[in-house]
Amino acid sequence: MAILIGASLAFAVGVLGTLVGLDRDRAFYPTIMLVIAALYILFAAMGGSTHALLLETALATVFVVVTIVGFKYSLWLVAGALAAHGIQDVFHGEFISNAGVPVWWPPFCSAYDVVAAGYLSFLLRARKALGR
Numbered sequence: 001m002a003i004l005i006g007a008s009l010a011f012a013v014g015v016l017g018t019l020v021g022l023d024r025d026r027a028f029y030p031t032i033m034l035v036i037a038a039l040y041i042l043f044a045a046m047g048g049s050t051h052a053l054l055l056e057t058a059l060a061t062v063f064v065v066v067t068i069v070g071f072k073y074s075l076w077l078v079a080g081a082l083a084a085h086g087i088q089d090v091f092h093g094e095f096i097s098n099a100g101v102p103v104w105w106p107p108f109c110s111a112y113d114v115v116a117a118g119y120l121s122f123l124l125r126a127r128k129a130l131g132r
Contacts, residue, residue, distance in 0.1 A: 002104040006111030014119035029078050029120050030071040036085055036113060037063040039105075040098065047100025055096045059088070079120040086113030 013032075017023040037060040044052040063081050070077030089110035093101070 002108040003111040006108035007115045010112040010115035011119065014116060014123075018123070023123060026071065026075060029075060029082070029116070030067050032116065033067045033078055033081050033085070034064060036082070036109065037067070039109070040092070040096075040101065043100035043102075043105070044098050045100065047098055049097070049099060052096060052098040052100070056098060059096070075120065075124055079117045079124065082113045082117035082120065086110045086117065089113060 014023070017028055022028050040056040041053065041060055044056040063085055066077055066081045066084075070079075070081060086109070089106045092098075092106055
């Protein structure tokens with residue numbers, strides 16, 4: 001169920017962003033990615049583990065740097081960061097023990113990230129084909 005909800009929510013946010021025009025600003029998807037990167041840090045703080053907090057912060061820093069570079073130079077990097085974060089969600093628990101992460105979060109977030117990456121990729125291809 002978490003996968004279905006995450007995928008549906010990402011698609012709904014993407015379509016709403018397109019319909020309202022929010023995604024015409026190149027900051028829309030980078031902002032989403034920055035928030036996504038910060039959530040595991042929040043979970044580590046909630047779980048009360050300094051070790052998890054440091055590991056989550058280091059991992060999030062990688063996503064933040066790629067997102068900032070993508071914002072400045074190519075939104076394809078942001079799409080890649082979203083997809084990579086979706087993959088990392090699948091394996092997250094095997095590398096970082098973070099008691100604050102809800103059980104349903106990794107499949108929800110993975111589905112959200114992958115669908116958001118796909119939607120952004122679709123927009124980037126469509127806009128290139130349209131000459132925008």
